[in-house]
Structures are given as structure tokens and as C-alpha cells.
Amino acid sequence: MKIGNLDIQENQSLQSFHSFGIKVNAKFFIELKSIEDIEDFVQNIKHVPQPIYYLGGGANSLFIDDFKGTVIHIANKGISLIEENEEHILVGAQAGEDWDEFVQFCVENEYYGIENLTAIPGQVGTAPIQNIGAYGVEAKDTILEVYYIDLNNGESYVLDNASCEFGYRNSIFKNELKKQFIITEVVFKLSKRSDFHLEYGAIKDELKRKAIIQPTISQVSDTIRSIRESKLPNTKEIGNAGSFFKNPVIEQEKYQKLKEQYPNIVSYAAAEGKFKIAAGWMIDHLGWKGREHKGAAVHTQQALVLINKNNATGQAIKELSEMIKEDIQKHFGIALEAEVEFIF
Numbered sequence: 001m002k003i004g005n006l007d008i009q010e011n012q013s014l015q016s017f018h019s020f021g022i023k024v025n026a027k028f029f030i031e032l033k034s035i036e037d038i039e040d041f042v043q044n045i046k047h048v049p050q051p052i053y054y055l056g057g058g059a060n061s062l063f064i065d066d067f068k069g070t071v072i073h074i075a076n077k078g079i080s081l082i083e084e085n086e087e088h089i090l091v092g093a094q095a096g097e098d099w100d101e102f103v104q105f106c107v108e109n110e111y112y113g114i115e116n117l118t119a120i121p122g123q124v125g126t127a128p129i130q131n132i133g134a135y136g137v138e139a140k141d142t143i144l145e146v147y148y149i150d151l152n153n154g155e156s157y158v159l160d161n162a163s164c165e166f167g168y169r170n171s172i173f174k175n176e177l178k179k180q181f182i183i184t185e186v187v188f189k190l191s192k193r194s195d196f197h198l199e200y201g202a203i204k205d206e207l208k209r210k211a212i213i214q215p216t217i218s219q220v221s222d223t224i225r226s227i228r229e230s231k232l233p234n235t236k237e238i239g240n241a242g243s244f245f246k247n248p249v250i251e252q253e254k255y256q257k258l259k260e261q262y263p264n265i266v267s268y269a270a271a272e273g274k275f276k277i278a279a280g281w282m283i284d285h286l287g288w289k290g291r292e293h294k295g296a297a298v299h300t301q302q303a304l305v306l307i308n309k310n311n312a313t314g315q316a317i318k319e320l321s322e323m324i325k326e327d328i329q330k331h332f333g334i335a336l337e338a339e340v341e342f343i344f
Contacts (some may be wrong), residue, residue, distance in 0.1 A: 004044040006030050006037060008070070017073060018058030019121050022314045024171035026053075026071035031098070033075045038182055041072065042106070042154045048072075054182060054341055057099065059122035059241055060130060063343045064314040074125055074182065079105060079177055082187060090144060092187045095125025099132075107221045113142040118221045119228045121235050121242060126181040129173040130167045134195045135224060136197040140166035144189040148173075148181040156184070168276075169246050169339060196220055200220040202227050231302045239308030240299070244321060245336045258332065279328075279336055280304035286327050293320040318342060 001008040012029035015021050030047050032038045041048070051069035055061060075080035075096040082090040087109055093102050099122045103114050116137035126132075127139040128146045143166075146159045164173040173181060194217065198204055206223045207215055214221070233240050247268075250258075255275040258265055262285070266278035283289070290300045295312030297304040298320070306317055325336045 001048050003030070004040045006032075006040055006044070012071070014055075014058075014063060014067070014071065017071075018061045018063065018156065019235040019239060019241050020058075020062055020314070020317065021235075022063050022308065022317075023311070024063040024066050024314065026067045026069075028070040029073065030070060031073045031075050031237050032182075033077075035076060035094075035184055037072075038076065038149060038184060039154070042149055042151060042182070045151060056126040057122035059120075059235070060126065060339065060341055061343055062241065062317060062340045064186075064318060067343065070095050072182075074123065075182065078097070084192070089190050089192055090187055091190055092185055094185050095123060095183045097124040099127060103221070106188075106190060107217050110217055111192065112196075112217060113137075113190040114139075114188070115217050115221045116224055118224045124186050128164055128166075128168055128171055128183065128186055131171050131339040134228075135200045135203060138166070140164070140171075142190055143186060143189045145187040146183060147185040147187075148183045149176075151180050152181065162266055165335060168249065170268075173333050186188075207271070212273060232305060233299060233301075233307060239312075240305050241340045243304045244306045244338060244340055245283075245304060245324075246339050247276045247279050248334050248336060249274050249276050250334065254333070277334065282328050282332055282334070283324055286331060288324055288327070291320075293323070296320045298324070314342075 001010065012026045014024050014026055015278060030041065032041055037157040049070050052072060053067060054072045054074065056074050076094045077096050077098060078094040079102065080092045082092050091111060100119055102120050102124050107115055117132060128143055130138050140161065143161055147156065147165055149156050163262055193204040203223060206227055212219055232242060249270050252273050252275065255267065266281040268276045270276045280303045288298045289303045291298050292309060294316035295310040296317040297307050297309040299307050306320060308317065321338060328334055328336050
């Protein structure tokens with residue numbers, strides 16, 4: 001079966017296309033391996049069986065059941081050096097590039113700025129949508145431009161950093177442009193001189209343990225990888241999506257009351273005098289770490305991670321997340337929000 005020049009697969013297993021590894025199928029499946037494929041798809045989109053779900057690396061997708069429509073897998077590859085001077089270099093990466101492989105490319109070439117985002121699953125094209133972040137660094141800190149094709153008119157557009165309206169795990173692509181685009185390429189402005197962000201305790205402690213006083217970019221990346229691997233399960237071995245919930249941001253007044261009630265609560269100062277509360281700490285404090293539900297479980301090392309421990313369904317993982325949310329609301333008066341997208 002074809003649409004335009006594109007092959008459509010039927011009853012395609014999605015187990016290897018998303019990090020939870022749920023045993024679900026897509027009724028129809030199209031893989032877009034180039035910009036030309038993406039343009040061909042957009043030109044013929046009215047002929048594609050509905051509904052449509054756009055799948056990148058699948059690191060943020062939880063399929064609740066078989067998908068009854070068409071899954072579009074973004075798989076265009078390529079990295080290009082656009083421009084450079086003594087201080088900076090502009091690097092373009094196609095949306096289908098593996099994020100961690102792109103980070104390692106930059107590390108190996110000593111392009112500074114995204115080394116703290118080592119070992120985050122997913123693809124380059126999803127980085128600006130989610131504004132991925134870790135250890136004091138967010139994608140928005142280095143993204144210069146995002147190229148996308150509008151699904152409504154087939155035209156190509158480019159947004160600069162400010163126009164992306166980045167926020168905490170948020171962007172224009174999750175709001176005003178939601179379901180109206182396919183990102184094709186992201187351009188990063190990276191430094192050619194080191195400017196490390198090592199303020200997080202885990203990084204400082206690990207570098208100290210290794211007796212590294214002036215780390216190289218490779219040592220920073222390797223250290224962060226080892227920290228993540230000690231806390232987070234490998235998606236190739238245990239199905240998961242990394243952090244399942246966002247760290248909630250609350251007003252100072254509410255924070256002060258919680259601090260009085262829970263003196264050991266883990267928190268960080270946020271913008272406008274607000275405070276970010278560690279969702280993992282709250283989940284762990286209420287005893288959820290290691291608890292199981294119909295094959296789903298809370299990871300024993302990191303309470304913020306829900307795992308597919310024993311052939312869980314997407315529905316089971318969703319149910320476990322809802323039980324946790326109810327418990328957090330009951331004890332802390334905070335509404336947790338999932339980072340993961342539920343796909344029905």
C-alpha cells in the first residue's frame with residue numbers, strides 16, 4: 001500500500017519504537033527517512049488514515065492500547081556544521097538523529113553546551129518540543145533555530161529561540177502549534193570554550209571521588225552518564241520513559257507551609273520567587289519506591305521513574321501513575337503533571 005511515494009506498513013509492532021516497550025501495534029505505519037519523505041507525506045496527508053500520531057524516539061510516549069490510525073515515525077538523519085568563529089559554532093541536526101548520539105558527536109568535537117544532557121533518550125526533533133533538561137541545563141540554552149513544516153499548508157518555517165516560547169518542559173510546540181507541525185531540523189549555537197555547569201551536588205561529588213579538579217568535556221559527559229546509569233534503568237533493558245512526572249513549581253507561601261511540615265523536603269529556587277519541589281522525593285517519602293501494579297512498578301532506585309517490569313500494559317502503567325498522583329494530592333496538596341504523553 002502506498003501514499004504518494006511512501007510505503008505504508010500495516011499492523012506494525014511498535015514495541016521497539018518506544019522506550020516503554022509495550023506490546024502494541026499500529027494499524028498503519030509510515031517511516032519518514034528524509035526531508036523529501038516528510039514533504040511527500042504533508043502533500044498527501046489528506047489521504048492518510050486517521051487519526052495520526054507523530055512518533056520520534058518514543059521516549060515520551062505511552063501507548064495505552066493498539067493505535068487505530070497511522071503512526072508517522074520521524075527518521076531523517078544528518079548533522080551539518082553551518083558556521084563558526086573563534087567563540088561559537090552553529091551545528092544543525094536533523095530531527096530523526098538520536099539525541100545521545102548527537103550529544104556525543106558534540107562532546108568528541110569539543111563543542112560545549114549540551115554535555116549535561118548526556119544519556120537522555122529520544123531524538124533531536126523532540127528536544128525543543130519538551131525543552132529537555134538535566135543537571136542545570138535545558139535545550140533552550142543552546143537552541144538557535146527550529147525548522148518545521150506546517151501540516152495545514154505544507155509551508156516550511158523557522159523559529160528563533162525567543163519565538164519558541166520555551167518554558168519548563170514546555171514550548172510553543174506543546175501549545176499554540178500543537179499537532180500542526182513536523183520539526184525537520186534544529187540548529188544549536190555551541191561554544192568552542194568550556195563553560196561547565198557543575199553546581200549539582202551529584203556531579204561535584206562524583207568528580208571529587210574521581211579526583212578530577214579541572215574536567216574535560218568528555219569527563220563531564222562520562223560522569224553524568226555514570227550518575228544517570230546508577231539511578232535510571234537502561235531503556236534497552238527495562239521499559240521506561242525516564243522521569244515520568246514533572247517537578248511541580250509552587251508559590252512561596254505554600255512552600256513555607258510544606259517546609260514546616262516536612263523539613264527534609266527537597267526543593268530548588270525557581271523563577272519569580274517560586275519553588276520547584278522534587279517529585280521523586282515526595283513519591284519516595286510516601287513509600288511508593290518498588291511498589292508494583294499489574295506488571296508496572298516504581299523503580300527501586302529512582303521513585304520518579306515508572307517501569308514496565310513484567311509485560312505491563314500501557315493501561316497498567318497509567319493506573320499506577322494515577323494512584324501516585326492521588327496520594328501526592330492527598331498528602332501534599334500538589335497536583336503532579338506527567339511528562340509522558342498518553343496515546344489512546
